[in-house]
Amino acid sequence: MSVPREEAVQQIIDFIRELDKLKAVERKTRPLGLARFENSAEHSWQIAVQAMALSRYAEEPIKIERVVGMLLLHDIGEIDIGDMIVYATEGLEQRELAEQQAVKRICGLLPAEIGGTFLSLWQEFEAAATPEAKFAHAMDRSVPIILNLANNGQSWRENGIRYEQVVKRNGPAVQAGCPALWAVLKRQLDEARAEGWFGI
Structure with a gap:
């Protein structure tokens, strides 16, 4: 049963206000x-724009609007649980459960039909099984690499992240979704290793 229009619009406004917390x-x-x-x-916006620009290089045909939707929503659970560097492994299972609960809470602010659609997009991204989700993961994993390469390995050096960690954690995902992008990044990562831009 649908809610009255004004109530639905207010629910969307409440959701947008909640999303503002992602900026913090x-x-x-x-x-x-x-x-x-x-x-x-900022991260979500940037990877969504990159997806639009690189969509022709996806490994499989994709519906870019689904990809953009996933990327704009994929981190909303961090409103409740914060961000964790992609190389962290401790407490991962508990974190995944907490993030799932957070996304359900946040999507639950919306009218049911819209909230259900947003939750489904988030779940599709998490499963990383469809062509769109694989491409979305490639975008999510690649932009931090691009920024680190432009920043002389800033977060790698500050957090003690080794070359092998970067390649092992990100390479398969980027390769699966956008091989052309990984070919360029892998070459640049090899050059960065020669420059000593990684942690030890």
């Missing part, structure tokens, strides 16, 4: 030329 979630990478760390909202 700090990540580990600094925007180019800035001393502060980027936030999760």
Whole structure:
């Protein structure tokens, strides 16, 4: 049963207000030329734009609007649980459960039909099984690499992240979704290793 229009619009406004909190979630990478760390909202916007620009190089045919939807929503659970660097492994299962609960809570602010659609997009991204989700993962994993390569390995050096970790954790996902992108990044990562831009 649908809710009255004004009530539905107010629910959407409440959801948008909640999303504003994503701007306060700090990540580990600094925007180019800035001393502060980027936030999760900025990250989501940037990878969505990159997806639009690289969509022709996806490994399989994709519906780009689904990809953009996934990327804009994929980190909303961090409103409740914060960001964790992709290389962390401790407490991963508990974190995944907490993030799932957070996304359900946040999507639950919306009218049921819209909230269900958003939750489904988030779940599709998490499963990483469809062509769209694979491409979305490639975008999510690649932009931090791009920024680190432009920042002389800033977050890798600050967090003790080794070359092998970067390649092992990100390579399969980027390769599966956008091989052309991984071919370029892998070459640049090899050059960065020669420059000593990784942690030890």
